[in-house]
Amino acid sequence: MSPNTPAPSARVTVNVDGTRYVDTVEARTLLVQYLRDNVGKTGTVVGCDTSNCGACTVLMGTADEIGHSVKSCSVLAVQADGQSVTTVEGLAGPDGSLHAVQRAFHEMHGLQCGFCTPGMIMATVDLLQDNPDPSDEEIRDGLSGNLCRCTGYQNIVRAATCTAR
Ligand code: FES
Ligand code: FES
Secondary structure: OOOOOOOOEEEEEEEEOOEEEEEEEEOOOEHHHHHHHHOOOOOOOOOOOOOOOOOOEEEEEOOOOOOEEEEOOOOEHHHHOOOEEEOHHHOOOOOOOOOHHHHHHHHOOOOOOOOOHHHHHHHHHHHHHHOOOOOHHHHHHHOOOOOOOOOOOHHHHHHHHHHHO
16 A cells, blocks of 8 residues: 555444444554544553553443453454443443442552553453452452552452452
């Protein structure tokens, strides 16, 4: 492709946090870029861009379900066409009340700098919907795709545990 050839683009319709968005994106646009740059959901962050850290984790599924966690830096925006995506900004109730997992991270001090927190929270929501009463080991295993440089993980596990019980 010559440098002057426009990049291929596609039209996508994505439901993000309960609102329908219709956009034209370049075929190479990552879902995390789409969420941040087109939709303005900057709560979803990029920690590595290489599918390692999990900071960009969101839930993706069909319109009828909350979906399962995906690393949005490893998904193309076009792959989210017709899907529903939930970001950390979509977890709170309509009155602004925190989701139980958000509240537990706050109360159990499950964060320090907070950079990993959106992804940790989304991965925890996914973990608990599959396994509502996980052991510490299952929590650590379930969150093993999410890296935290600050907390030592202890309070993150406590937050997930206290949400579950
Ligand atoms: Fe690190 Fe996506 S930004 S896994
Ligand atoms: Fe700083 Fe997890 S709280 S990276």
